[in-house]
Amino acid sequence: MKQQHRMDKQSTLAVGYPIPTWSDFPQSAMVLRWVRQLIRGWRQSALDVPTAQLLGAAALIEHDYPRNIEALARLIAADLDVEFQSIDPEQASLPDVTNPFSGQLQGVLYLESGGWQEAEDGPGTPRSDTPAGRVRSFLEGNFESPAFIVITTCRDVEKVYPPLRRISGFSRVFELPCPSPEELGALFIASCDRTWLSDDVVGNPRRVGLLLGGSHEGYEGRVFARLFAQRIALLEGRRVTFKDLALLDSVGPIESCSTLPTMSGLDERVAWHEAGHAAVALLDSNCRHIPEYLTVTPRRNTLGFMTFSREHCERRLFAYTRSMMIHEIRVSLAGRAVEEMIYGNDEVSDLCVNDLERAAETLKSGVLKYGFQFASEQPDLPPLAASSASGEAIFPLVQSNPAWRGVLEREYEATIKIAQQNRSLIEAIQRRLLRDRVLFREDFATIWTMHVRKEKSLCQSAA
Known part of the structure; x- marks a missing residue:
């Protein structure tokens, strides 16, 4: 009977979705192991736990869809042979409790996305008419010992965690690693x-x-x-x-x-633009920064896309430097630089809008967040307008400030020079991109090797 109940619970995940299994969550095995150990230790030790302080409460953080966490919560409940209950903070409904104060693990409580961070009666006391207050009343009114494993999602953990810590005594927070x-x-x-x-x-x-x-x-x-x-x-x-x-x-x-919509000549322009980004990433780093992949397939808000290398992103995360900032500015400006080189300044397209904003944002972060200096003999850059912190576009603010604009202009000129001196590499990437639609780092490595050999051959011929 319990087995049938467990299957019925799982089958309600979502209409049209296959029922997930543990193989769909390879990074989550440690969570189930910890839950089992925690429950076993609690049952054996008979710890005196304050009212509504759940020893087994945990927030599971995963860089994934909320539905993934809900599916994982259901699997944990099914494996432990307990009830599963989902709570929507926008609704007033709470689980029905058939055996309050039983002293046994009752189930897995999944907290859905929503407005958890709300007003309080006082410090640490959520108002009773708020989601946090309702959950607190539910726990305090029904249980004197650990009864629910509380699970939530990463998207709301900053909102959920503070009030729920007061409610249920979160004991630890797990971060499930992103799959490679x-x-x-x-x-x-x-x-x-x-x-x-x-x-x-x-x-x-x-x-x-x-x-x-x-x-x-x-x-x-x-x-x-x-x-x-x-x-x-x-x-x-x-x-x-x-x-x-x-x-x-x-x-x-x-x-x-x-x-997908097609326009005559559009693919060629997009390929030039994206090839510029990739070529400058290679050239400005002497091939130490090889993009992960490049595509000219349209996506929701752009017609092409380049992904920085994993190594570059890791270095940026742990040791971001001024030279890396300048490199990223040049790579961002490279699409426009190549369009200007191929079509002329009057024919540069609006494909560059996002690139200019990204370059300005990189500059702003480097100066204001990381405190990078551009040269010891130059004075500090003047402050940007106060409205720059309100979420407005950064590029117009940088453009209106001569000192900040001068930095972008210098790097743009450097990018133009790189593109003009290495047009053959850009052409090679552009032709290959038009043919294959998507290029990977292995493809860039091959193109770079051929480019270096060709340049060496030309130098030898000239000598």
């Missing part, structure tokens, strides 16, 4: 029928993970990706390629190649 590109790609490949996927896709899980990362890395995202692959295989009668996965990462699973 290899792990993410392997999960997707394993979820598909191998006949749907090309041999290149099956043999390169890391590339697959890179293309799915960000938009489709969670359980829900992988379900969408699988449906997308199934659609191509069964309806279009062909196997999924990297180009298809790049499209999925760019525009989502609803649209397909045949529904």
Whole structure:
């Protein structure tokens, strides 16, 4: 009977979604182990726990979709053979308690996304008519000992954590690590029928993970990706390629190649623009910064996209320097620089709007957040307008300040010079991008090697 009850609970996850299993959450095994150890220790020691202080309460933080956390909470409840209950902070309903004060683990409480951070009667005392107050009253009114494992999502943890710590005594916070590109790609490949996927896709899980990362890395995202692959295989009668996965990462699973708008000459311009970003990333770092991948497939708010290398992002996270800031500014400005080089200043397109804003934001953060100096003989940059902290666009503010604008102009001139001196490399990337639609770091390494050999051959011929 309990087994049937557990299956009924799980089957209500979401209409149209396969029931998840533990294999869908490879990073979550440690959570279940900790929960089991905690419950076993609590039952054996018979600790005297204050009212409503849940010894087993924990916040699970995962860089993923909230639905993923809910599915994980359901799995934990099913594995422990206890009830599962989801609480929506926007609703007044709370779980029905059949055996209050039982002293036994009653279930898993999943707190949905919503407005948890609300007014209080006093410090540490949530008002009774707020979600936090209702949950507190629910716990205090029904339980004298640990009864629920409380689970929430990363998107609301900063809002949920303070009031819930007062309510239920959170004992620890877990951060489930993001799956690596290899792990993410392997999960997707394993979820598909191998006949749907090309041999290149099956043999390169890391590339697959890179293309799915960000938009489709969670359980829900992988379900969408699988449906997308199934659609191509069964309806279009062909196997999924990297180009298809790049499209999925760019525009989502609803649209397909045949529904995307096409404009004569647009692909060529976008390819020049994106090739500029990639080429300057390579040239300005002497090939130490090789982009993860580059695509000219349209996405929701842009027609092309380049992803910085994982190594560059890791270095930026732990040891961000002035030279890295200047490098990022140049890479951001490179698309516009190449458009100007190819089409002329009067024909530069609005593809550059986001790039200019990104360059200005990088400069602002470097100076105001990290305190980088540009040169010892130069005075400090004057402050930007006060409104720059209100979420307005940064580039107009930088543009209106001569000292700040001068920094961007100097780096833009340096970027133009790099592009003009290395047009052959930009052309090589642009041609390859038009042909393949998506390039990976291995492709850039090959293009760079050929470029270096060609330059060396030209130098020898000139000598």
